[in-house]
Amino acid sequence: MGTAELRNIAKQIRYYTTDEIATLGVGHIGGSLSIADLLAVLYFKEMNVDPKNPNMENRDRLVVSKGHAGPAVYAALALKGYFPMEELKTLNVEGTNLPSHCDRTLTPGIDMTAGSLGQGISAAVGMAKASKILDNGARVYCIIGDGESQEGQVWEACMSAVQLKLDNLIVFMDYNKMQIDGTTEEIMSVANPAERFKAFGFNVYEIDGHDIDAIVASIDGAKQVKDKPTMVVLNTVKGKGISFVENALVDCHSMNFNAEQKAAALEELK
Amino acid sequence: MASKEIRGIFCDVLTEEMAKDKRIVVIDADLAKCNGTMGLRKIYPDRAFDVGIAEQNMAGIAAGMATCGMIPFISSFTPFATRRICDQISVSIALAKCNVKIVGSDPGITAQLNGATHMSVEDVGVVRSIPNIVIYEPVDAEQFRQAMPQIINYDGPVYIRMFRKAIDDVFTAPDYKFDLFKADTIKEGKDVTIFATGIMVQETMKALKTLEELGIDAEVINIHTIKPIDREAVIASAKKTRAVVVAENHNIIGGLGSAVAEVLGEECPTIMKRIGIKDRFGQVGKLPFLQEEYEMTDKHIVEAVKEVISKK
Structure with missing residues (x-):
C-alpha cells in the first residue's frame, strides 16, 4: 500500500476513533489520535496478520503498552476487518468487547492486555524472545508512551531487549510530550529519549510520528539491523487532527464531548 | 528422613520435562543458583536464561512468552515473586490469562538468616485474592515430584510456594498418588x-x-x-x-x-x-x-x- 492510501487509512482511523469516543461522550482522545499514522502503517503495510484468523500462530504481534490508546487500535482493527465497523459503537458500553484499555481475552486482534503502564513492553520482549526460540520469523511491534516511560519497568524491559539481542523487536515511543498532570518536562522529564535508548544499546531513529514515509523507512531500517532491538522515537502531537483537541494541550488526555463538539470534530476529520 | 532437596526435584523434573516439551522455559532473576535452576542453562541455553534483578520485567516477559504458547517458569524468593510484582501477576499474568508458573522459594520464616525483608508473611494472602490463579505449596520430595508434571499440564497460572531445601519425607507409601486439586x-x-x-x-x-x-x-x-x-x-x-x-x-x-x-x-x-x-x-x-x-x-x-x- 502506498503513502497516499496509508494517509487515507490514518485519516479514517482518526475519524472512527473520534466517533467511538464522542458517541460515548468521553474517552482517551489525545493519545489515541497521536498514534493513528503508526497504526495505519503497521496494520495496512507491515504486519503479517490475518483478520480472519486473529490467532494465526506465526503472526507478527503488536503490544500497545500505552493501553489507553485502545480506541485507536479498535478503529484500526475494525477497518482491517477483525470485526464489524458497527461494533465500534460499543466502546465502554457494559459487557463490551472494546474496553478503555486493551484486553487480549476480549478483542480479536489484541495481542496483549495492557493499561497498567510499563508492563506491555516486557510482554513484547517475551514475545520477541519466544519468536527467536520458535524460529518462526515473527516480528514484534510495541508502542509505549512518553509518560509511561517514567515507569521503571520500561527500562528493565529495555535492558533485557538489548541483552537478549532481540533484533525482531521494534518499539515506538509516542513522544507527544504530555501527560495527565502536565507536560512531561514539568512532571518528570524524559527529555532526549533517543540518547537514552542509544545509551541502553538500541538501534534508534527519531522521526516525525505523523510522517508515513518516515515511519515506513524506520521499519525498513530496523529490519536491516542484526542483534539489536530498534526504538523509534515518534515526535507527535497529542490529539493530532482535531484543532480544539490539539489546543486543549495537556487537557486532551481524556476529554468530554457534547453533540456540538462531536459534529465539529468529525467535520474536521472528513 | 529427607530424600532430596526440593530444589533438586524442581531441577530434575524440569530437566526431564523440557526434553519432552519444547514449550517449557525457565527464567530467573539472579537467584538461579539458590533455586536450583542454574544447571538447566547448560542443557537448554535458549530456554533457560536470566533477566537480572528485575522481577517485574521477568513476570512480563513470561506473560508475553505464554501468549506465544510457551510455558514459562519464573522464580525468586517468595516476597519478590509475589508482593513485589503483585500488579504484574494480576494484570499481565492472571487478567491476561497467561500460562505462567511462578515459583517463590523460602516461604515465611524459612528465609532464616536473610531476615524480615526476605520473609513473606503475606504472599499467599496477596496471590489468593487475585482471580484465576492456583496456589500450591509442596510438603516433601515425593509429593513435589508428582505435582510438577500436573502443574505443567494445567493450563493456567500457578504460584508454587516452594521450601527449597531438604525436608523430612511424609508421603512414603509406595502407592501414594497425588492430585493437584484434592487434599x-x-x-x-x-x-x-x-x-x-x-x-x-x-x-x-x-x-x-x-x-x-x-x-x-x-x-x-x-x-x-x-x-x-x-x-x-x-x-x-x-x-x-x-x-x-x-x-x-x-x-x-x-x-x-x-x-x-x-x-x-x-x-x-x-x-x-x-x-x-x-x-x-x-x-x-x-x-x-x-x-x-x-x-x-x-x-x-x-x-x-x-x-x-x-x-x-
Whole structure:
C-alpha cells in the first residue's frame, strides 16, 4: 500500500476513533489520535496478520503498552476487518468487547492486555524472545508512551531487549510530550529519549510520528539491523487532527464531548 | 528422613520435562543458583536464561512468552515473586490469562538468616485474592515430584510456594498418588482435624505422638493447594471432628487459616484455631528459634488442639 492510501487509512482511523469516543461522550482522545499514522502503517503495510484468523500462530504481534490508546487500535482493527465497523459503537458500553484499555481475552486482534503502564513492553520482549526460540520469523511491534516511560519497568524491559539481542523487536515511543498532570518536562522529564535508548544499546531513529514515509523507512531500517532491538522515537502531537483537541494541550488526555463538539470534530476529520 | 532437596526435584523434573516439551522455559532473576535452576542453562541455553534483578520485567516477559504458547517458569524468593510484582501477576499474568508458573522459594520464616525483608508473611494472602490463579505449596520430595508434571499440564497460572531445601519425607507409601486439586488425608481421626500446609505438615506429624499419648485421635489433612481449596475435604472432616486447627508458615491473616475459616463460616461453623505468624514481620534466626518465637512448633499445635477440643 502506498503513502497516499496509508494517509487515507490514518485519516479514517482518526475519524472512527473520534466517533467511538464522542458517541460515548468521553474517552482517551489525545493519545489515541497521536498514534493513528503508526497504526495505519503497521496494520495496512507491515504486519503479517490475518483478520480472519486473529490467532494465526506465526503472526507478527503488536503490544500497545500505552493501553489507553485502545480506541485507536479498535478503529484500526475494525477497518482491517477483525470485526464489524458497527461494533465500534460499543466502546465502554457494559459487557463490551472494546474496553478503555486493551484486553487480549476480549478483542480479536489484541495481542496483549495492557493499561497498567510499563508492563506491555516486557510482554513484547517475551514475545520477541519466544519468536527467536520458535524460529518462526515473527516480528514484534510495541508502542509505549512518553509518560509511561517514567515507569521503571520500561527500562528493565529495555535492558533485557538489548541483552537478549532481540533484533525482531521494534518499539515506538509516542513522544507527544504530555501527560495527565502536565507536560512531561514539568512532571518528570524524559527529555532526549533517543540518547537514552542509544545509551541502553538500541538501534534508534527519531522521526516525525505523523510522517508515513518516515515511519515506513524506520521499519525498513530496523529490519536491516542484526542483534539489536530498534526504538523509534515518534515526535507527535497529542490529539493530532482535531484543532480544539490539539489546543486543549495537556487537557486532551481524556476529554468530554457534547453533540456540538462531536459534529465539529468529525467535520474536521472528513 | 529427607530424600532430596526440593530444589533438586524442581531441577530434575524440569530437566526431564523440557526434553519432552519444547514449550517449557525457565527464567530467573539472579537467584538461579539458590533455586536450583542454574544447571538447566547448560542443557537448554535458549530456554533457560536470566533477566537480572528485575522481577517485574521477568513476570512480563513470561506473560508475553505464554501468549506465544510457551510455558514459562519464573522464580525468586517468595516476597519478590509475589508482593513485589503483585500488579504484574494480576494484570499481565492472571487478567491476561497467561500460562505462567511462578515459583517463590523460602516461604515465611524459612528465609532464616536473610531476615524480615526476605520473609513473606503475606504472599499467599496477596496471590489468593487475585482471580484465576492456583496456589500450591509442596510438603516433601515425593509429593513435589508428582505435582510438577500436573502443574505443567494445567493450563493456567500457578504460584508454587516452594521450601527449597531438604525436608523430612511424609508421603512414603509406595502407592501414594497425588492430585493437584484434592487434599491429602495423611491420617484419619475423630477428635480434631489439623489442616496443615508446607513445613507445618512435618511439625504436625511430630505433634501426633504427643496427641496419641494424650488419647486424642487427630485427623491430619494436608491442604497443599490453598487455592482453589478442596472445600469438600474441609467440610467433611470438620463435620466429623467438630474441632479444627490450621497450621501454616504464613501470617494467620490471609493464608490457609483464612481460607479454611471462609469455607467453614459459610458451610459449617466450627470452633477453630490458627497456628502461624500472628500478624508480625519476620526477623533473622535459625528455623528452630523462629518456630519458637512465632509459636509454630509441635507443642503449639498440641496446645491449640487441646483448646479447640475443650471448646467443642
